[in-house]
Amino acid sequence: MKVVCSYCHRLLRESPGEAVGVSHGMCPECDAYFAKLWGGLKLGEYLDLLPVPVMVVDGGGRVVAASERLADVLHRPRAELRGLRCGEAMACSRSRLPGGCGKAEHCRECTIRRTVDEVHETGRSVAGARAWVKTDAGRVPVTISARPAQGFVEVTLDEPEALAGALGGHAPPSRR
Structure with missing residues (x-):
């Protein structure tokens, strides 16, 4: 299973042996960026x-x-x-x-x-x-x-x- 950032699409982690497919999360850089935007700039x-x-x-x-x-x-x-x-x-x-x-x-x-x-x-x-x-x-x-x-x-x-x-x-x- 691959886990990619749903915003920048960078690979976050890959777990061999698990189900084949792609799941999404958020990398720390995108999290910091969107936290600023959502918090008001x-x-x-x-x-x-x-x-x-x-x-x-x-x-x-x-x-x-x-x-x-x-x-x-x-x-x-x-x-x-x-x-x-x-x-x-x-x-x-x-x-x-x-x-x-x-x-x-x-x-x-x-x-x-x-x-x-x-x-x-x-x-x-x-x-x-x-x-x-x-x-x-x-x-x-x-x-x-x-x-x-x-x-x-x-x-x-x-x-x-x-x-x-x-x-x-x-x-x-x-x-x-």
Whole structure:
């Protein structure tokens, strides 16, 4: 008889000589993970469990919460990201123009801004939106996905490597 984790499907034990078949249990890692989820997590703790850099923004594009992975990509403390607009968080040089992020003339063309607005207004997810962030190091390609999240928008940086490199470091490997 084989006993496997019913969540991650890892083999927990095998007893030769017993009945042939598969039974299910829960491994200690999955038990700890689900105990946290079922016990209630803070938003930042939940975001840190996701395998990609992610932030939650309000309808105006202001960061409400961010994962530690995103903070690493952007080379900023996570607490510093809270309250910034997406472009400010991603070091968009245009966010420093008069009016700031979301109000400068270039913002009408910003794929990130338009994606956040669209998801917030329609409630429909957007996957794999190709965008550019104008940084002090030049134009940097980024790919984002966004989905509605209880009145907010969850924005994922799908390919963080280029942005991390432009901002002075390397993105941590994603666990996709």
